[in-house]
Amino acid sequence: MKKTSFVWHPNTQMREWDSFDEIKSAKGVWLTDSKGNKILDAVGSMWCNVWGHSNPELVNAITTQSKKLQHSSMFNLTNEPAEKLAEHLVKISPKMHRVFYSDNGSSAMEIAIKLALQYWKNIGEKKKTRIATLENGYHGDTFGAMSVGYVPEFFGKFKKQLFTTLQFPVPNEYRVPNGFTFLDHQNYCLEKIEKEFSKKTNIAAFIMESGAQVAGGVIIYPKGFQKKISQLCKKYDVLFVLDEIATGFGRLGSMFQYEEQKSIPDIVAYGKMLTGGYLTMAATLTNKKVYDSFLGEFNDWKHLFHGHTYTGNPIAAAVALESLKMYKKYNLIKKIYNTSKIFEKYYQKISEIDIVGDIRHKGMLMGIEIVSNKKRKTPIRPKKSINKIFFEEGKKNGIYLRTLGNIVMLVPPLIITESELNLLLDKTILTIKSAMPKVL
Ligand SMILES: Cc1ncc(COP(=O)(O)O)c(C=O)c1O
Structure with missing residues (x-):
């Protein structure tokens, strides 16, 4: 039998969730859950992570x-x-x-x-x-x-x-x-x-x-x-x-x-x-x-x-x-300047997806606006929460996502490496594509 949780989660329709994945540990940009799955922290644990998790100096x-x-x-x-x-x-x-x-x-x-x-x-x-x-x-x-x-x-x-x-x-x-x-x-x-x-x-x-x-x-x-x-x-x-x-x-x-x-x-x-x-x-x-x-x-x-x-x-x-x-x-601001360019490389590929209306990016923040009609710019409104759909699809692709309304937010730890960011953006594309039939 499933164990009862007594936790009430923020901004969450609790009836929609049977249970929540438990994060046991984390290192760098990677979160590890209780089943041993590793997922990339695409939202920097709600936009606050700079140096990755478990940084020894901190x-x-x-x-x-x-x-x-x-x-x-x-x-x-x-x-x-x-x-x-x-x-x-x-x-x-x-x-x-x-x-x-x-x-x-x-x-x-x-x-x-x-x-x-x-x-x-x-x-x-x-x-x-x-x-x-x-x-x-x-x-x-x-x-x-x-x-x-x-x-x-x-x-x-x-x-x-x-x-x-x-x-x-x-x-x-x-x-x-x-x-x-x-x-x-x-x-x-x-x-x-x-x-x-x-x-x-x-x-x-x-x-x-x-x-x-x-x-x-x-x-x-x-x-x-x-x-x-x-x-x-x-x-x-x-x-x-x-x-x-x-x-x-x-x-x-x-x-x-x-x-x-x-x-x-x-x-x-x-x-x-x-x-x-x-x-x-x-x-x-x-x-x-x-x-x-x-x-x-x-x-x-x-x-x-x-x-x-x-x-x-x-x-x-x-x-x-x-x-x-x-x-x-670690000259972080200069590093961000370089890492941030990786996002730009993906503009074209992301914007070609049928349900992507707009991409807004600056520094280490990207918002991808999901629409049901590109021409009319109609924000997508599925019956289930969009967040849950994207969260579940993201998880299958190894990334932790928390969308805001119809915006897929990419807010990774600032220290994310260029290859990790490439991986995150590739996985985001896969996630948006696989979420598409579920949100339309
Ligand atoms: C611009 C801005 N101000 C204030 C807050 C509130 O901060 P906290 O969630 O730490 O109360 C947030 C949180 O997302 C924010 O984005």
């Missing part, structure tokens, strides 16, 4: 630190790894001044929202309370994060409890509205933002993902788009808040997208790959202007009321620090 950083201090509170105290990591993060994050730790991306975004809203209160601008965002963005699953990254399909059931934001359209080259060229549409999106900003409608902050909307289907912003929004924020005195949780630390080919896009934020959130994918930690960084607004006498009540039990955990900080040092040691 494992050593964890074991060494855990023997010294496994956890102590950041309330009234501090610890060496958290201090060193904050110093390092400030050093590599242009114009950032202080680091506020948390333990997951959603929390880092909650903190970013609170900082942005409280900043205006602290400087006496009580009316600036509205938040502007981009349509189709995603910032996590907690209430603040759901409000600023409102995805109707995911969060519609909580709509009444969420706060309203001003949402602006995002240019998407694959789905340009009728009557527009792609360039016209970009200008239209930016003009809409400027029009609203110029009405002086008490907007406290503009919050967006940096470089691309990842969960929204790998929508890579056109060149200059993010920069222009940052300039509009400066011009109209709106705080510019970036979410680098999925895109920072090399995923899109540069350390931080905000640097590449020449769009310096007031507040930026990091998560996922911050610890190389080994432990749970996130961080919200601010510039000096925002930080200074929180300073005052105790009874001014300008300080930030936020703190989690595991904030600044020394083991997580130690492994994050080690991972960040390794970027330089």
Whole structure:
């Protein structure tokens, strides 16, 4: 008889799954299940793995630190790894001044929202309370994060409890509205933002993902788009808040997208790959202007009321620090530049598949949009979850996939070798082809 599992899995219709494969161990890009099958981790264990699994340097950083201090509170105290990591993060994050730790991306975004809203209160601008965002963005699953990254399909059931934001359209080259060229549409999106900003409608902050909307289907912003929004924020005195949780630390080919896009934020959130994918930690960084607004006498009540039990955990900080040092040691960003070209070699072969509507790729991220009608660009909607179909087909081909809606996501560990990436892309093609009759 099958053993009962008491685990409730994330974003999962539990009735669809009889059981879940158990991963027993992992090395490099390979996961090994309890039956001894090896599968390639095509999604970098939910987009967070940098150096592959069981990397000896990172494992050593964890074991060494855990023997010294496994956890102590950041309330009234501090610890060496958290201090060193904050110093390092400030050093590599242009114009950032202080680091506020948390333990997951959603929390880092909650903190970013609170900082942005409280900043205006602290400087006496009580009316600036509205938040502007981009349509189709995603910032996590907690209430603040759901409000600023409102995805109707995911969060519609909580709509009444969420706060309203001003949402602006995002240019998407694959789905340009009728009557527009792609360039016209970009200008239209930016003009809409400027029009609203110029009405002086008490907007406290503009919050967006940096470089691309990842969960929204790998929508890579056109060149200059993010920069222009940052300039509009400066011009109209709106705080510019970036979410680098999925895109920072090399995923899109540069350390931080905000640097590449020449769009310096007031507040930026990091998560996922911050610890190389080994432990749970996130961080919200601010510039000096925002930080200074929180300073005052105790009874001014300008300080930030936020703190989690595991904030600044020394083991997580130690492994994050080690991972960040390794970027330089192994010249990772340059390596990614070369590995990333392998994806380009496959554009043609993938796009020839009947159900592939579009391929969107940057750095070490590729989204393959699956459609039922190429001409009409109709997103595929089978009765069973697309994710489960692709997961099962992927498994047969030796790859671990987790699709997002109708997008097949390739988000491998950054350290994947060129031959492993060739293998992954060959297996992805086989998987899409074998899934085709099941999704149509
Ligand atoms: C851009 C972005 N922000 C925030 C989050 C939330 O992070 P977490 O899942 O660690 O709460 C995610 C997660 O996918 C994300 O992609």
